[in-house]
Amino acid sequence: MTDLTQHPTYFTKDHEWVTVHGDLATVGITKFAAEALGDVVFVELPDVGKACSAGDDMAVVESVKAASDVYAPISGEIAEVNDALTDAPETVNEAPEAGGWFVKMKVANADELSALMDRAAYDDFCASEAS
């Protein structure tokens, strides 16, 4: 189970979030991204076991209006996907940074995390994008 009490720790400029527990990283899209997308109607998740490099296309999220790519924030193998999104894609809007998580990855290189933003830096980044 995902620890829903733990808030995301790392953020990307593409609006993914990452929470690390041990050697697993849970990945989703941020509240900012979910609000910008609008009503999510479909999420395409990768196959478990797929190896991703940081920046690779990892998933696709579709709103009523458009399809958007979700990128791997770090390198690693897909360990688990959130199958609940198949039948309830709206969870991405309802709880983007908790139950609306996309995948869990085996962290290949923990050093990559240091390249990501923390919450304060991400909030500043969103504010600059919105203005």
Place this chain on the structure above:
Amino acid sequence: MAEADNDNLMRTALYELHGALGAKMVPFAGYEMPVQYEEGVKAEHLWTRAHAGLFDVAHMGPASFRFKPGMGPDTPDERFAELARRAETVIPSAIGVLKPGRLRYTVLLTDEGTIADDLFVGRPAHGPRQGDLYLVVNAGVKEADFARLSAVMGEDVELERYDHGATLMALQGPEAEAVLEGILPGVAAMKFMDFSPFPWEGQGVIVSRSGYTGEDGYEILVWNDHASAFAAELLKDARVKPIGLGARDSLRLEAGLCLYGHDLDVTRDPIEAGLSWVIQKSRRERADFPGAARILAALASGPAELRVGIRPLERAPAREGTEIFAGGEQVGIVTSGGFGPSVEAPVAMGYVRADLAAPGTPVELMVRGKARPAEIAPLPFVEHNYKR
């Protein structure tokens, strides 16, 4: 009026109102337009199907052609007949038969008989205006449309454009009639495709019982200095919410209505587009429109491809440009696709080889490199709710 690029977008008279209503604005056809408001595309779509939605469609091109002062025949009947005759040289519908106060959906043809635009044409209801030819063309091609039509109308005819001085808005949905009747008494008696002037606050507004959502409703042309007040008057009614272009697109897609530049363009003729009904019998017999030989041959023997509805059988939407396969080969392409909030499933339109166009025919959609099952579906996806 110069065409705007994305750095120099035009704004409609309702721009300030959109801001106050929390709209997300996007560039569209040279204008800065609301794509959605705070509740989002899905809620706006469902609201319109259940209540009444207000749309800013002031980017479109309403206009009238009329004879210049002192020119043309004497009576309104003769003037309209002559304008209709000239328009019919590039439009394959019977326009001259339109009664005062009636509109008709049709297409503007290229010299080859393909579709340069889809549009509404009408004959005004009252007085000397009965001698005018009214039309509403699409935003993205209005300059080209007006140029093509002006060329066949000739030197003795002038074009009055309303797209810069007036605001076209649409009120759509099952509660539109009750709402608008309270503001413009008499509109409830109008039938689908009627249009007529009504007085409001000492001015005239032009009302048509038409729209592009599949729902009953109206389009209202209001002079710019009264446009915000008129929209605010509508929004005072709790049954009315503002609706953006996002929901306008999903509503018209569910209704099986074509979007120019996507489902229709200069590579398609009216027959393959499933619009043969816009060419009335009298025009088929006269065969006097551009590309008549090609179009009538397609009508007689069937076109190579047909516009169809498509239902993806899985949850992944198929967007515009998605290739359609059958038996291992490409047999068509999706021209509009997304998620239908009322259908609660993905829906699409596109063109397929005519032998595969029957509803229920299985096809595959190539979405992100993966073949996904789909079937040809009847259009519309949601029944029309027009008041005929």
